[in-house]
Every structure is written in structure tokens, then in C-alpha cells.
Amino acid sequence: MTDVDVDVVVVGAGPTGLMLAGELARVGVRTLLLERRPEPSEVAKAGGLAGQILQLLHHRGELDRFHAAKAGPEPAPRFPFGGLHLDFTRLNDSPMRAVLLPQPRLEQLLAERAVDRGAEVRRGHEVVGLRQEDDETVTVEVRGTDGPYPVATRFVVGCDGGRSRVRDLAGIPFPGTAFPEIERLASVTVPEGVTLLDDGGLDVRGVGTIPFGYTATEHGVFACSGMGGTIGVYTAEVEATEYDDDVPMSVEELSASVHRVLGIDLPLGEPLRMTRFGYSAKQADSYRDGRVFLAGDAAHLFPAGGVAVNAGMLDAANLAWKLAGSVQGWAPPGLLDTYTAERRAAAERTLLHTRAQVALRRAHGPTGDALRALFLELAGDEQPLLRLGALMAGTDVGAPSSEAHPLVGAFATDQALRVEHRDPRVAGLLRSGRAVLLDLAARTDLREPAGLWPDRVDVVTATVDERPADVLLVRPDGLIAWAAAVDEPGATALPALRQALSTWFGASSV
Secondary structure: OOOOOEEEEEEOOOHHHHHHHHHHHHOOOOEEEEEOOOOOOOOOOOOEEEOHHHHHHHHHOOHHHHHHOOOOOOOOOEEEEOOEEEEHHHOOOOOOOEEEOOHHHHHHHHHHHHHHOOOEEEEOOEEEEEEEOOOOOEEEEEEEOOEEEEEEEEEEEEOOOOOOHHHHHHOOOOOEEEOOEEEEEEEEEOOOOEEEOOOOOEEEOOOEEEOOEEEEEOOEEEEEEEEOOEEEEEEEEEOOOOOOOOOOOOHHHHHHHHHHHHOOOOOOOOEEEEEEEOOEEEEOOOOEEOOEEEOHHHOEEOOOOOOHHHHHHHHHHHHHHHHHHHHHOOOOOOOOHHHHHHHHHHHHHHHHHHHHHHHHHHOOHHHHHHHHHHHHHHHOOHHHHHHHHHHHHOOOOOOOOOOOOOOOOOEOOHHHHOOOOOOOOOOOOOOOOOEEEEEOOOOHHHHHHHHHOOOOEEEEEOOOOOOOOOEEEEOOOOEEEEEEOOOOOHHHHHHHHHHHHHHHHOOOOO
């Protein structure tokens, strides 16, 4: 076996890679993050955090840090979906929430978090080759700022985007569809001659009223939103031009796109955020080849906005504790294999609803209008809205239901725990990065077995108004691994708990 320089090499300093580096370093895994760009990108590809990652950060005790850096107040729970807006305000507790945080600021916070915990970040260092030397080591060939050098490591994780070098070097197929559309998204100040309307629409001098939301034409899709003293503008059109991701979009480029799609000259103020991107629906055949793993856009691409950052950071949380278990020697057989199985299933659910969004937003004319009108009617009912919100939040992960308890395989969300959003009783629940046995019913008989895994499982007691279970075993990534039903006898609960502890966290250490 070759001596290793670090335990894990993470490639790519986007939200997924930075999240992974921080999660690994938190639990003492020696982590090196390599990023080919010499400086952090200033392009705000994503506008914030949304979905289940907010719940996980709350359980980590870190959500306040991201809220403090947000670019504006938490938006009302109305989210775009396939050229429509879904209104979650009619629900008592929305399954989908967001924090406005431009991607450069998000990456800065995640980088600080990773470095503070001991991860090393090297920018301007590009991975140009890798080889799996044996069953225990990978050698990464790097082109650094001072020349080429090798790094020996136990594991490599490619978080290097849709054009992943790591994925290519590992030979992992990446099938799917690239859509022939260019999407443009911007926030600008309100220029002279434009008035913001109370409903989010615009009144434009010489043009008239432009309604809030999406408009599909034979030339593409246009959307606008006038809220909070700024204007949000979006266009999507079929275009053969290939753009360099590092070349920023200009106001003139966006204005020309609006004219082509909508046929008007829309005045635009000073740019606050501008980004241009394309959409693909792709998924890697496997997220693993030996000791090489994929996460984030390197593993999957979705043809709709607002989901990629959430999915990638949840990939990172799922993989981090499993890699840590392998590095630290306690991982049970097959634990690393569950990463591909679980996160591919989650990505399939995300692909399902984002592909459906393609059909909704690209349909134009009377038939397209009818499709969207009917969809909105259906989405006005509580149950369809709850299902759509769970899909968008990434909490409907397609896990098989458990005969023992319906919460097993689900995320520990506000709804699952029956608590209010950001409830202080579960703030920091998963702060340590270890699993938690959450006792909601003072079941001392069920707390005792967790003491045999003191380095891997914490025991926490809490009370909620209407407990969904007596005791929950919550994995470090927020997924519920086991649950004891309300008033379930110890005779059945104890053997099942011991089995779950050994299945996920290996042999006891006591």
C-alpha cells in the first residue's frame, strides 16, 4: 500500500465541493480541495439556498450564519415551476423555503467554514490525471501554480461540474439530453419610465403593463418580477451560440434577448446580478468507480433552476460521513455503496419534476396555455401542492417505505418532526456531525443501546406537541434510519434498534 498524503481529495470549489470539504474536516478527516480557477468566481450562477439543505443547516446549528449574510428578506413561499409560479402561502407550513444569497457570497461562507475546520484549499491547481494504484490508494496528478505534482489519497470526489474532468478520467458514462436553449437571468435596478406594480408586474412607458410571471411566445419564454425595489428578468430561447462560462453577460445582451422573445424594448437599470446558462437532463451511470466518487453537477444536471445547489450539497452531506467511516475504520461492509443508490434515487425524483417543467415552459400557443392553466388548478389543492413542494425541496427522495415505520428513509424535516420552522428544540441537533438518537418520549430503555456507539451516535432528548414516534435514529445527513412507533414495546423496538445501529454504524466500540 502507498502512503497517503491526505485522506480525501475533493476536486472543485463550488458549493458541493466546499460543503463536502467542511463536512469531512468537521469530523477530523484530512481533506484537500483542489480548484483549477486561481480566484473564486464572481458570477452569481445561483441566487441562494432553497429546500432541504436549509433544514440540514438548521440541524447543524449553522443556519443563522447564512441568514445573517442573506441579500434580502426571506422570500414569500412562491416559487417558479415550469413557466409558472407555485403559491405555497396557502399552506400552513410550506415544505419549500429559500434564503437569498448570491453564489459568490455562499461560496465564501462555505470556504471559510471548510478552512476553519482544517480543510486545505488550493486554487489554481488543476487535476490532469488520476490512477487507482491498488485497493486502498488513488494517485491524483495535479498541475499547480509551481508545476506538476502527485497527491496520494484514499478517496477522490469529483465536484467539478457538468464537464467534470474527474468523471472523464474515471470513465463514468454521463448519458442524457442537452436542451438547445440559452437561459438568461438578471436582477436590475428600476430605470426611468418603469413603475413597479403591487402584484409584481411592471408598467412600462410606451409599452403598457407587463404582467408578473411567465409569458411563453413562439420565440421563447419571458418572465419578470418587480419586487423589493428591483426588477427580475428572465428569458429562454433556442440559440445555437456557445458561450464561455467565464465571459459575463451584459445588459445589452439581455435587452436584445428580451426583444427577440417578447418583441419589445424593455428599459433595464443597473445590473445587480446577471447570469447565463444552459439546461441539460443528465445523470452519471454510477456515482462511484472504486475509490473515485462524483457529487453535484458532476453526477447530475437538471433542466430547471433552483434545485442544483440543494441537490449537490445534500450529496455532500450523504457522502461525507460514509467516507469518514471508511477512513476511520468503522464503516460496515457496503456503506459506501449506499451513496450511489440513495443519491441516484433522489436525483431521479429531481429529474422527474424538472423534465416536467421543460414540457410546461416550452409549450406555447393555446395548447400550452391550457396545459399551464390546468396544472395551476391542480396545484391549488393542498395535497398536490405538498407533493410538488417536497419534490422541489429534495425531500421526496424516492426511498422505499418501511413496514416498521413510515418515517424510515425520510428526511428529518419540520413536517416529519412536527415542529415549527427553525424550532430551537432541534437547532444544532446534528451539530457534531455524528448520528443522533432522538428520544421524544423519555424512553430510557431505548437510549441505552446507543451508548455502545459513543463515538458515532449522540443521544438527545426533546419533547414535541404531537410526537411522530417515540425515538428516532437520525443519520448525520438528516435521514431517518430507524424509528420506534408511539408506545411501541421494547421487545420489538430494541432488536430493531440494535440492527439499525450495526447496519449503519458498524460494530460497537464498547
